[in-house]
Amino acid sequence: MKLGLQLGYWGAAPIPDAPALIAAAEAAGYEAVFTAESWGSDAYTPLAWWGSQTSTIKLGTGIAQLSARPPTSAAMHALTLDHLSGGRHILGLGVSGPQVVEGWYGEPFAKPLARTREYVQVIRDVLAREGRVTNDGPHYPLPYPADAPGSTGLGKSLKPITHPLRADLPIWLGAEGPKNVALSAEIADGWLAIYYTPRLADMYEQWLAEGFARAGARKTRDTFEVAATVQVEITDNVAAVIDAYRPSTALYVGGMGAKEQNFHAEVYRRMGYADVVRDIGEKFLSGRKDEAIAAVPDEMVLETLIVGDEESVRGQIKHWEQAGVSMLMVTTRDVDQITRLGTLV
Structure with missing residues (x-):
């Protein structure tokens, strides 16, 4: 089992003491540190800024959200950071959701699977630098068609000026549903899993197997990374930790997405919490947030949480490893917890 530090995206202000958290993770032997973006801070600037103070x-x-930048721009970001870090970049991508894509970026959300496939292929073509980059797909045509609205007809195919450090820079996909997970196994090098629960490991493995069985799949199960975001807390006060994470569970299940389409809520429905999800959603969307938080049962929080004393946590980590997870992306913001966890893995 490898460890990653998931710093995520900023709230109202930058993450306090982020350099100290990253330094502790590097000293404790963590494999990677991750940043994210939603509709505030971007994923790349903090990663480059903080990453400049690291070496391994x-x-x-x-x-990084697909709609935040065209695929050629994402490739530019990736090859630049890969050079600056000496080949230490992992490009994690995801489609986000319709509220963000259409409400924040002003782009259509339709056909997320097709868009992801096309986006990743353009990035790989840039990184391969085997010729001028072209794309005939409907979502990211290159060059922009001469007969398309607003076109000057002067666009030309290009290849990157800068030679990428690695043509095989790893691309991992954030995915929650069966089709997206299967696509990750087919075209990517890893799956960034959110709200993973070992209880459903057999179901996840079926989704992954479908992707690996497709013609042209890049990886096998043995060489594919499954990196799961998880809250890990070493403590004797399990109840306090559950209470601390109950609000975020309510937020993502009840408020991070439209009533008609909330991918996070769907994940918990698959876990068997359909009635609870409905109750939380109704309360949250009607403004009764405190009631929504109170409606989250302990077991729902524990599905995606590793908590207990050191012996218990060590055993739970082993359980997650046996379930198929190769990296735990821990969300703790405490240097002591980061260091203690490093000694357990």
């Missing part, structure tokens, strides 16, 4: 830990986006 890998630097990953977990995730």
Whole structure:
């Protein structure tokens, strides 16, 4: 089992003491540190800024949103950071959701699977630098068609000026549903899993197997990374930790997405919490946030949480490893917890 530090995206202000957290993770032997973006801070600037103070830990986006930048721009970001870090970049990508894509970026959300496939292929073509980059797909045509609205007809195919350090720079995909997970296994090098629960490991493995069985799949199960974001807390006060994470569970299940389409809520429905999800959603969307938080049962929080004393945590980590997870992307913001966890793995 490898460890990653998931710093995520900023709230109202930058993450306090982020350099100290990253330094502790690097000293404790963590494999990677990850940043994210939503509709505030971006994923790349903090990663480059903080990453410049490191020397061995890998630097990953977990995730960079597809709609935030064209695929050629994402490739430019990736090859630049890969050079600056000496080949330590992991490019984690995800489609986000319709509220963010259409409401923040002003882009259509339709056909996320097709868009992801096309986006990743353009990035790989840039990184391969085998010729001028072209794309005939409907989502990211290159060059922009001469007969398309607003076109000057002067666009030309290009290849990157800068030679990428690695043509095989790892690309991991954030995915929650069966089709997205299967696509990750087919075209990517890893799966960034959120709200993973070992209880459903057999189901996840079926989704992955479907992707690996497709013609042209890049990896096998043995060479594919499954990196799961998880809250890990070493403590004797399990109840306090559950209470601390109950609000975030309510937020993502009830408020991070439209009533008609919330991918996080769907994950918990698959876990068997359909009635609870409905109750939380109704309360949250009607403004009764305190009631929504109170409606989250302990077992729902524990599905995606590793908590207990050192012996218990060590055993739970082993359980997650046996379930198929190769990296735990821990969300703790405490230097002591980061260091103690490093000694257990």
